[in-house]
Amino acid sequence: MDVMTFEGIVMVKLSKRQEAEAMRIHGEALVVDTHCDTLMEFMPQRYGQPSARKLGQRSDKGHLDLPRMKEGGVDCQTFAMYTGRREGQPDALLTAMQMTDIFYREMEENEEGIVPVTSVREILAAKEVGKCSGLLSIEGGEPLMGDLGVLRNFYKLGVRMLSFTWNWRTPFADGQAASRTESKLTDLGVKAIEEMDRLGMVLDTSHLSDTCFWDIADVKKGPFIASHSNSRVICDHKRNLTDDMLQALTDHGGVTGMNFAPDFISKDGATVEKLVDHIDYIVKRIGPDHVGLGSDFDGIGTPPVGLEDASKMPNITRELVRRGYAEEDIKKILGGNHLRVLGQVLK
Numbered sequence: 001m002d003v004m005t006f007e008g009i010v011m012v013k014l015s016k017r018q019e020a021e022a023m024r025i026h027g028e029a030l031v032v033d034t035h036c037d038t039l040m041e042f043m044p045q046r047y048g049q050p051s052a053r054k055l056g057q058r059s060d061k062g063h064l065d066l067p068r069m070k071e072g073g074v075d076c077q078t079f080a081m082y083t084g085r086r087e088g089q090p091d092a093l094l095t096a097m098q099m100t101d102i103f104y105r106e107m108e109e110n111e112e113g114i115v116p117v118t119s120v121r122e123i124l125a126a127k128e129v130g131k132c133s134g135l136l137s138i139e140g141g142e143p144l145m146g147d148l149g150v151l152r153n154f155y156k157l158g159v160r161m162l163s164f165t166w167n168w169r170t171p172f173a174d175g176q177a178a179s180r181t182e183s184k185l186t187d188l189g190v191k192a193i194e195e196m197d198r199l200g201m202v203l204d205t206s207h208l209s210d211t212c213f214w215d216i217a218d219v220k221k222g223p224f225i226a227s228h229s230n231s232r233v234i235c236d237h238k239r240n241l242t243d244d245m246l247q248a249l250t251d252h253g254g255v256t257g258m259n260f261a262p263d264f265i266s267k268d269g270a271t272v273e274k275l276v277d278h279i280d281y282i283v284k285r286i287g288p289d290h291v292g293l294g295s296d297f298d299g300i301g302t303p304p305v306g307l308e309d310a311s312k313m314p315n316i317t318r319e320l321v322r323r324g325y326a327e328e329d330i331k332k333i334l335g336g337n338h339l340r341v342l343g344q345v346l347k
């Protein structure tokens with residue numbers, strides 16, 4: 001299915017009234033996305049070349065920048081620092097320090113349109129004055145070098161979300177690709193959870209091995225999130241969550257952010273409709289309070305038809321309206337659920 005055909009279908013499916021309704025709801029909603037890899041694109045060292053993209057400049061490459069966030073009504077974007085590599089941890093720490101610097105420099109250059117945030121109060125204040133907000137996260141515990149002191153320093157630098165692993169093993173836990181039948185959350189992982197609870201940092205379980213996910217469900221008090229994972233029943237992929245995992249997430253009051261990676265959406269072609277099939281399934285199973293958005297923009301290959309970049313986010317709202325979702329539930333899915341967890345965890 002090509003883009004033109006698809007967009008044609010969307011326009012045909014929505015009546016004028018529905019279209020106006022979808023746009024109103026999308027504009028009023030506080031749209032939160034818990035994962036993108038865009039910071040990597042701003043790194044000047046990338047491939048030894050000057051960085052091709054800037055947060056403030058609309059690019060036709062990749063998926064996300066401030067102009068496209070504004071067009072797509074994305075209010076709060078989590079910017080992940082991915083340094084994932086199995087060896088050379090000091091290198092990962094250096095990369096994360098450079099990415100932290102890039103994050104704040106890009107925010108400063110664009111302070112008229114976006115602000116860095118560490119609390120829900122700041123997210124709401126930004127929305128109030130028509131600005132976007134950026135939350136800093138770490139994807140994969142490699143830069144922490146197995147040291148809780150480094151974790152505390154990253155907190156001081158504004159990091160408010162952390163996943164212990166990308167796909168490999170870290171001193172904290174095992175990722176999907178490091179998974180063994182006996183893979184366990186380590187003692188250090190347990191200590192890190194306690195420290196994150198004390199500080200007020202969101203624990204992100206996306207990328208963990210299944211057994212480590214269950215260890216966290218056992219150990220963790222209060223909500224945690226899967227920042228970018230879908231339903232494994234709808235699309236059988238290790239990075240997606242089984243029904244039991246979704247239930248555990250629900251029991252903790254957590255949220256899973258829908259990932260736009262085609263491989264996680266469908267085995268035969270990804271579209272915005274097929275992404276909303278995941279939302280539909282999760283809502284029918286566990287209600288509307290535990291699903292949100294976690295696009296993975298700039299971390300995925302070819303994005304789904306209808307979700308080519310951040311400017312296309314309203315297509316999710318259109319599809320939810322078309323399927324008859326209540327306004328209240330649409331607003332929860334677009335960001336309300338993530339905001340609830342952020343409000344419970346962040347200080």
Ligand SMILES: [Zn+2]
Pocket residue numbers: 139207228296299
């Ligand atoms: Zn990821």
